[in-house]
Amino acid sequence: MAPPRWLRWLLGGLLLLAVGTALFYRDRVDPAAVEAWIQGTGGLAPLLFLTLYTIGAVLFLPGSVLTLAGGALFGPVLGTIVNLAGATIGATLAFLIARYLASDWAAEHTGGRLERLKQGVESEGWRFVAFTRLVPIFPYNLLNYALGLTRIPLLSYVIATLVCMAPGAVAYTYLGYVGREAATGAEDLIRKGLLGLALLALAAFLPRLVARLRQRSMLEVDEIHQRLEAGDDLLVVDVRTPEEFTGPLGHIPGAVNLPVDELPRRLDELSGATDRPVALLCKADRRSAKAADLLARNGFSDVHMVRGGMTAWNEADLPIERVSSSAATEGKGQ
Structure with missing residues (x-):
């Protein structure tokens, strides 16, 4: 059963307030102090960081920065596991929030070319999720919410997100591990490598999406x-x-x-x-x-x-x- 309209407006307003607050104070947070605080929790540090990563994904904090921090804190192996888990859980939570609050509204108010685009995305399902996770030009945080407005199955979304974010998670975690100052050239190399992977995904996926967009909406x-x-x-x-x-x-x-x-x-x-x-x-x-x-x-x-x-x-x-x-x-x- 769909949630009452007043409840969706209330929760949506609270979410916007939380996002605005996080973005306002983002530059005022001392990363070194936060890292020291997390390290001071001992064995709970990975779980604490995973929680912070999940919340950060929901509140539009930059995923690349969080991933670099995870690499610096936990090293390339544990860091990759924690980062990928946090990014996937955060992406899933944002997806579910959007679906709960606004998917019905989106279904009722989209039309014309936007409706055809939405139908094309839904028809491609996990393939579209995989494509956008592999292509670095798509903003991670915004994409999480946007995909929640479609009818893409949750399980397909989660699996495609987990698998196709793994290459970027490994690369940026390692970059965080070796240190940004010691790897200024490595960051550019990683970006070029991910871009190459994205171009392969683009070549495989774009013809399918174009074909979908050429379809017309359903007739009664x-x-x-x-x-x-x-x-x-x-x-x-x-x-x-x-x-x-x-x-x-x-x-x-x-x-x-x-x-x-x-x-x-x-x-x-x-x-x-x-x-x-x-x-x-x-x-x-x-x-x-x-x-x-x-x-x-x-x-x-x-x-x-x-x-x-x-x-x-x-x-x-x-x-x-x-x-x-x-x-x-x-x-x-x-």
């Missing part, structure tokens, strides 16, 4: 029906199995049946439709999302998904057919 079944009734040049592609196509739910009159598992090797059957509006549907909308990704990556410029698929179509009591799939697939790509 009523709109599909109206466009077909009006004679719109809309190609309806049903990506269910032939058995489902002719089964109890039936199919939309005039729909083309191309099962999603067969779609990669049957794309030539749609070669004449790359510039036509294409509506994809399945039983709900899961398989149609996979098909939309494939079509967008193969040059189809106007791809849509039908929200709720044939389930929603039947619930709306719209016309259906249950003829053989071979008859319905005549004229594919025309």
Whole structure:
């Protein structure tokens, strides 16, 4: 159940106050005194620093500075473990705070290109998280909250964050261990190494994201029906199995049946439709999302998904057919 509006406003206000206070006093804190205090706690020092790192991530304190401090305090091995744990826990906490306070608001108020961007990010899921963690130009603190506004699964977010922040954590922890003064050249080398890793991630990921962004937002079944009734040049592609196509739910009159598992090797059957509006549907909308990704990556410029698929179509009591799939697939790509 969604939290009451007043509670979200109250918690959001308290969070902003805490962030503002942390940023205001950030330059007034003596790092040497803090390090001496942590070292004075003995065996509790790693746990104390992990807690401070987690809180710092939530309050927008710079993660690179904290990571350097962890290396200086605990060395390259323990420092990396503590830093990576603190960064991951802090990132997860910020993610959950954003999801609790504002994800519903974001879902209701995003539209147009921003909505398409959000859908593209959500469709990529852990891949987008991995990409942004590997690319050093994305601000760590802001990204934690921004991703919480999406529907990316928590477990995927946590695992991708942990794994893909590890290279940077190892590098900056070691830099903190050897000392900034003794490693001014090493910092530049580390940045160049991470940038190279980021470019590899960019080359692998960017085509997928571009393909996602080329997709259009979902269409409702009523709109599909109206466009077909009006004679719109809309190609309806049903990506269910032939058995489902002719089964109890039936199919939309005039729909083309191309099962999603067969779609990669049957794309030539749609070669004449790359510039036509294409509506994809399945039983709900899961398989149609996979098909939309494939079509967008193969040059189809106007791809849509039908929200709720044939389930929603039947619930709306719209016309259906249950003829053989071979008859319905005549004229594919025309």
